[in-house]
Amino acid sequence: MSLLSYSSYRNLPAVAGIASLEEAMRIGLSIEDCVLRLKRQHWMLRRLHETFIKRLTAEPIYELKMIFSLHAHYCAEHTGAWRKRVGEMREPPLGLDHTPSAALDLVFEELLAAPTTEALLAGVYAIVLPELRSSIQHHMAESNRLVDHPTFRICRFALSEVDEMIQTGNACIARLSTTESGSQLAPWLAFLRELLSNDENAPLPPRQFSATPAPFDSVPRRDERFQDSYNMAVHAEAFLYDETMPPEPKPLMLYYKRLREIDVPEMMASIIAETPDKPWAYYVDMTRQLWDEARHAIMGEVGFVRAGIDWQKFVQVNFTWSLALNTRLKPLERHAVLYFIEQGLMPKTGKRFEWEVGIASGDPYSAMIQDYDWADEVLHARIGRDWFVSAIGDSKKAITYGDQCWSGVLRDLPSYKTNGLTQNENWWPALYAEWCRVQGHFPNSRVFGYSTGYDSTRADLADISASS
Ligand SMILES: [Fe+2]
Numbered sequence: 346m347s348l349l350s351y352s353s354y355r356n357l358p359a360v361a362g363i364a365s366l367e368e369a370m371r372i373g374l375s376i377e378d379c380v381l382r383l384k385r386q387h388w389m390l391r392r393l394h395e396t397f398i399k400r401l402t403a404e405p406i407y408e409l410k411m412i413f414s415l416h417a418h419y420c421a422e423h424t425g426a427w428r429k430r431v432g433e434m435r436e437p438p439l440g441l442d443h444t445p446s447a448a449l450d451l452v453f454e455e456l457l458a459a460p461t462t463e464a465l466l467a468g469v470y471a472i473v474l475p476e477l478r479s480s481i482q483h484h485m486a487e488s489n490r491l492v493d494h495p496t497f498r499i500c501r502f503a504l505s506e507v508d509e510m511i512q513t514g515n516a517c518i519a520r521l522s523t524t525e526s527g528s529q530l531a532p533w534l535a536f537l538r539e540l541l542s543n544d545e546n547a548p549l550p551p552r553q554f555s556a557t558p559a560p561f562d563s564v565p566r567r568d569e570r571f572q573d574s575y576n577m578a579v580h581a582e583a584f585l586y587d588e589t590m591p592p593e594p595k596p597l598m599l600y601y602k603r604l605r606e607i608d609v610p611e612m613m614a615s616i617i618a619e620t621p622d623k624p625w626a627y628y629v630d631m632t633r634q635l636w637d638e639a640r641h642a643i644m645g646e647v648g649f650v651r652a653g654i655d656w657q658k659f660v661q662v663n664f665t666w667s668l669a670l671n672t673r674l675k676p677l678e679r680h681a682v683l684y685f686i687e688q689g690l691m692p693k694t695g696k697r698f699e700w701e702v703g704i705a706s707g708d709p710y711s712a713m714i715q716d717y718d719w720a721d722e723v724l725h726a727r728i729g730r731d732w733f734v735s736a737i738g739d740s741k742k743a744i745t746y747g748d749q750c751w752s753g754v755l756r757d758l759p760s761y762k763t764n765g766l767t768q769n770e771n772w773w774p775a776l777y778a779e780w781c782r783v784q785g786h787f788p789n790s791r792v793f794g795y796s797t798g799y800d801s802t803r804a805d806l807a808d809i810s811a812s813s
């Protein structure tokens with residue numbers, strides 16, 4: 346029988362539809378070759394995750410913070426898939442927690458030390474991710490799709506997200522780079538390229554940006570649209586819970602609460618960055634939650650735009666929560682505060698209530714986002730139980746510890762107003778007036794006069810449901 350005369354039953358797709366017979370007969374990679382490649386790709390994904398996490402808090406540009414949050418999530422998930430696959434290929438000890446290449450590590454140390462956003466973007470999206478893409482593409486082309494289908498499959502899935510990351514990153518580079526910054530960076534980018542193609546036995550060239558160590562910067566920064574980052578003048582929760590206030594304008598407070606969640610990725614990134622040596626599943630879960638919180642912020646932004654409101658002009662989004670936690674607490678204490686707040690969001694007065702407010706307001710967008718925000722919060726409570734409660738011992742101790750850490754921060758917080766960092770201007774009346782103008786509503790004088798701020802209710806923890 347020749348290949349030409351063989352056919353499947355009634356010419357149905359052979360090889361389960363994943364390859365032609367010719368492709369299935371080809372000699373692909375050995376396990377050894379496959380694992381070598383997987384380990385290098387794994388290390389790239391893992392260190393890309395680290396790079397996004399370590400740079401998002403101090404990155405001022407809001408859109409980039411959100412993009413880094415998503416790309417960190419993608420890289421954490423694919424790193425997990427790569428680890429699982431290597432574990433299936435009779436390779437113990439897996440050696441997944443050691444670098445496969447000193448030159449590769451130097452690339453990532455250079456990225457972490459990149460002195461500007463432009464340099465970081467160019468290094469990640471124009472050099473490292475394209476190198477990863479080409480490595481995955483070659484791997485897929487050279488492996489036997491039948492014999493090593495599990496590897497082929499994770500590569501195919503990762504490739505679609507690697508492509509998306511490169512596309513998004515290139516769009517950022519195109520908007521932010523100047524000809525001057527581009528030409529200044531050229532020698533450094535060539536240096537990174539050379540390191541990536543380095544022969545393992547070649548001596549390492551001298552460091553460039555990483556010659557000066559770049560410690561993780563946990564102080565949150567915001568771009569110029571965030572003019573009053575210490576403003577605590579508008580107490581969203583007190584307004585939402587006030588049953589005497591009409592429901593129609595309440596989505597504005599929901600959108601504000603969501604947008605303010607920019608501070609959760611800023612804070613969670615610092616926990617992840619400063620908590621080494623956990624099982625990889627910890628980083629996958631924590632980074633998924635970090636991306637969810639970034640999504641919640643974007644949902645608030647979109648909600649404002651959908652309502653015809655220019656949030657950049659009318660809303661003051663503070664960063665006091667991430668700033669206080671990142672600069673005053675240790676990583677486990679920050680996790681304790683997050684857990685304590687998220688547990689408080691689960692009872693009837695928490696996320697379900699916000700969803701009900703969305704429904705009652707008659708604004709379908711706020712109802713939809715609160716529906717999903719509630720579901721995400723249930724997942725986050727599970728993540729808190731799996732990783733924080735298990736680290737503390739039991740849930741009662743975990744809550745008490747979270748309460749202590751949070752109360753301590755609140756007690757010791759400086760008065761931003763007294764220190765001259767904000768005038769605590771009440772921005773609510775102008776926002777509400779603009780919403781009435783755009784939506785054609787007649788302003789309600791009680792709503793317009795709302796002036797409860799966080800200062801007056803700080804002592805009551807239940808009223809200060811911050812973020813998440
Ligand atoms: Fe959230």
Ligand SMILES: [Fe+2]
Nearest residue numbers: 687722725813
């Ligand atoms: Fe959350």
